[in-house]
Amino acid sequence: MHHHLILRVVTKMLVGAIILFAFYVQFHGDFSPGGGFQAGVIMAVAFILYGIVFGLNKVKQVFPPWLVHKMIALGVLLYAGTGVASLFLGYSFLDYDAFNPHHPSHGQHWGILAVELGVGITVTGVMVAIYYAFANRPPPMKDEDW
Amino acid sequence: MIETLINIILFAMLVLTALAVVRINHLFAVVMLSGVFSLLSALLFVTLDAVDVAFTEAAVGAGISTVLMLGTIALTARTQKKSTRSGMVPFIVVVVTGAALVYGTLDMPDFGDPNAPASLHVAPEYMIGSIKDIDVPNVVTSILASYRGYDTLGETAVVFTAGIGVLALLSGLSRRRREDEEEDV
Amino acid sequence: MIDLDFIIGHLNYWLFIVLMMTGLYIVVARGNLVKKIVGLNIFQTAVFMLYISIGKVTGGTAPIYPVDSQGHMQVDPSIIYSNPLPHVLILTAIVVGIATTSLALALTIRIREVYDTIEEEDILEIERKLSAEDNKIHGPAMGGRA
Numbered sequence: 351m352h353h354h355l356i357l358r359v360v361t362k363m364l365v366g367a368i369i370l371f372a373f374y375v376q377f378h379g380d381f382s383p384g385g386g387f388q389a390g391v392i393m394a395v396a397f398i399l400y401g402i403v404f405g406l407n408k409v410k411q412v413f414p415p416w417l418v419h420k421m422i423a424l425g426v427l428l429y430a431g432t433g434v435a436s437l438f439l440g441y442s443f444l445d446y447d448a449f450n451p452h453h454p455s456h457g458q459h460w461g462i463l464a465v466e467l468g469v470g471i472t473v474t475g476v477m478v479a480i481y482y483a484f485a486n487r488p489p490p491m492k493d494e495d496w
Numbered sequence: 497m498i499e500t501l502i503n504i505i506l507f508a509m510l511v512l513t514a515l516a517v518v519r520i521n522h523l524f525a526v527v528m529l530s531g532v533f534s535l536l537s538a539l540l541f542v543t544l545d546a547v548d549v550a551f552t553e554a555a556v557g558a559g560i561s562t563v564l565m566l567g568t569i570a571l572t573a574r575t576q577k578k579s580t581r582s583g584m585v586p587f588i589v590v591v592v593t594g595a596a597l598v599y600g601t602l603d604m605p606d607f608g609d610p611n612a613p614a615s616l617h618v619a620p621e622y623m624i625g626s627i628k629d630i631d632v633p634n635v636v637t638s639i640l641a642s643y644r645g646y647d648t649l650g651e652t653a654v655v656f657t658a659g660i661g662v663l664a665l666l667s668g669l670s671r672r673r674r675e676d677e678e679e680d681v
Numbered sequence: 682m683i684d685l686d687f688i689i690g691h692l693n694y695w696l697f698i699v700l701m702m703t704g705l706y707i708v709v710a711r712g713n714l715v716k717k718i719v720g721l722n723i724f725q726t727a728v729f730m731l732y733i734s735i736g737k738v739t740g741g742t743a744p745i746y747p748v749d750s751q752g753h754m755q756v757d758p759s760i761i762y763s764n765p766l767p768h769v770l771i772l773t774a775i776v777v778g779i780a781t782t783s784l785a786l787a788l789t790i791r792i793r794e795v796y797d798t799i800e801e802e803d804i805l806e807i808e809r810k811l812s813a814e815d816n817k818i819h820g821p822a823m824g825g826r827a
Contacts, residue, residue, distance in 0.1 A: 379634065379637050380632045380633065380634055380637055381633050381634060381745075381748060382634065382745065383547040383548045383550075383551045383634070383636075383743075383745070384548075384551065384634075384637075385548070385636075385637050385640065385641075387552055387555075387556075387772065387776055388551050388552055388555050391552075391555040391556055391559060391560055392555060394560070395555075395559055395560070398563060402563075419663075422656060422659050422660070423656070425652065425656075426652050426653060426656050429648075429649055429652055430649065433645075433649070443646075444645045444646060444649070446642060454629065455629065455630060455631035458629065458630045458631065458632070458638075458642055459631070459632070461641070461642070462630075462632065462637065462638070462641040462642060465641050465645060465648070466637075466641060468652065469648065469652050472652050472655055472656055472659075473655055473776075475659065476655050476656065476658060476659035477560055479659050479662070479663060480564065480658075480659060480662045480783050480787075481563070481564075481567070483662050483663055483665075483666040483667060483787070484564060484567040484568070484571070484666065484786075484787075484790070485567065486666070487571055487666060487790060489570060489571060490571065490572075490793065490794070507696055510700060511699065511700065511703070514700060514703040514704065514707075514723055515703065517707060517716075517719055517720070517723065518703065518706065518707055518710075518711075523713070523715055523716070526715070526716060526719055527715075527719070530719045530722060530723070533722075533723060533726065534722075534726065537726045537729075537730060540730060541729075541730070541733060544730075544733050544734055544736075544737045544763075545737055545738075545741055545742060545743050545744075545763040546733045546736070546743075546763070546767075546768045546771070547743045547745070548768055548772060549729070549733060549768050549771050549772055549775070552772055552775050552776070553726070553729075553775055556775055556776070556778075556779045557722070557726070557775070557779075560779060561722065561779060561782060564782070564783055564786050565715065565718070565719070565786065567786075568715060568786040568789055568790060569715060571790050571793065572714075572715065572789060572790060572793040572799050573713070573715070573793070573798075573799050576711070576712075576713040576716055576800075577712070577713070577800045577802075577803075579710075579711065579712055580802075583706075583710045586706055586709040586710035587706065587710070589709065590702045590705055590706045590709070591702075593702065593705065594698055594699070594701075594702040597698045597701070598694075598695055598698055601691055601694040601695065601698070602691070604691065604694060604735075605690075605735075606686075606687075606690030606691065607689075607690050607691070607692075607693045607694075607734060607737065607739075608737050608738055608739030608740075608741075609690075609738075609739075610738045610739065610741075610761070612735065614735050614736060614764055614766070614767065615736070615738060615764040618766065619764045619765065619766045622765065622766065623744070623762065623765070626746075627746065627754060627756055631754075633745055633746040633747070633748050633754050634744075634745050634746075635744040635745065635746070635762075635765045636744060636745075636765045636768050636769055636772070639765060639766065639769045640769050640772065644769060647773060648773070651773045651776055651777065654776070654777050654780050655776060655780055657780070658779075658780030658781070658783055658784055661784050661787070662783055662784060662787045665784075665787040665788065665790075665791055666787050666790065666791070
């Protein structure tokens with residue numbers, strides 16, 4: 351890919367904007383279309399784009415595989431942990447009123463924020479892990495032999 | 497009037513794309529057409545007022561799915577072998593299934609009916625509760641994360657399982673690499 | 682019973698059934714594994730469209746309440762909103778669909794590495810030859826001809 355100058359320059363400019371947009375979609379899921387899934391996919395796309403244009407080794411330096419594997423589990427843990435936390439506070443499983451008994455709607459806000467964050471982290475980790483797994487396989491024959 | 501026209505045009509393009517996927521043998525074109533199909537269906541979702549679903553379908557279908565399929569055809573094959581069997585029996589099966597489904601839709605409510613059973617029982621409670629109890633303007637997010645939060649936990653677990661499944665399938669050494677190592681020894 | 686209003690009211694269901702059957706035809710009639718997966722995706726997306734069209738209300742808009750400059754929600758009783766419940770179910774279904782697609786693609790890569798082909802007829806040929814050889818060595822104790 352070293353001879354695609356336009357692709358390299360445009361990717362360098364776009365990757366930051368894509369990650370910022372992923373954060374925007376994640377945290378504005380309450381007010382506009384968005385939420386955890388879409389944000390996770392967009393964040394993964396930023397890293398996949400970088401990996402396609404600059405090579406798998408470079409993106410693995412930025413986002414190492416051990417971090418990806420930890421993120422896959424961390425999101426589910428965060429989601430289930432929110433549910434168990436409300437259990438420990440005396441309410442039902444995944445009842446967000448537990449987080450602020452005086453103002454239940456504030457508790458709901460905190461609960462939805464934590465839960466969507468968990469979903470976003472897991473989806474990012476899974477999409478990047480699948481891309482790493484696909485890109486690591488050696489190709490069956492060289493491009494010229496097809 | 498203009499909305500009906502948009503719907504008809506989108507639907508015609510969707511059918512043309514699906515028919516092209518049936519006929520084309522070059523797998524790269526097939527994968528690109530599947531990305532086009534996802535994008536057109538995202539537009540159709542917007543005309544059906546499902547903006548969250550359109551966002552997800554565009555990101556997932558036209559984004560991630562196309563990338564993964566391109567990675568697959570880079571590792572497997574570039575063209576499809578020409579089929580030698582006739583397509584008559586599958587065609588008859590498909591027509592019979594379609595006729596059965598059409599017979600099933602004869603009882604369904606009209607398109608856009610505000611008194612359809614789907615819109616009458618639980619949905620108005622959620623719309624009101626999203627203002628009073630949860631205070632979140634996006635009703636889809638409040639249903640997804642709060643009222644039906646348990647289902648979303650299961651969905652996150654499904655994504656987790658898919659990631660682990662792909663890692664289990666594709667993390668080992670491939671056959672070719674093992675053969676190379678045996679030759680070196 | 683069969684009048685114009687009935688046909689116009691149900692036409693969208695029938696059109697989406699046509700799309701579904703195209704996807705099903707690709708899965709059943711084509712032998713290439715990657716094409717089968719694409720056909721399955723077309724089938725899934727057509728099912729989603731059918732489901733979402735059940736939730737559409739004529740004259741409605743997207744189910745998001747507008748927020749004014751102070752951050753308070755404006756609740757106008759005269760605005761009709763489309764039903765948000767099918768949207769939530771289909772969001773889950775889309776994510777589950779991408780999970781199964783990625784697993785199917787990973788399986789296809791492994792099949793290609795073992796059998797050297799991804800055409801269904803060739804794979805069945807190779808399997809038949811292998812089991813015929815096994816039957817010759819081990820005899821009818823294996824259950825006879827496969």
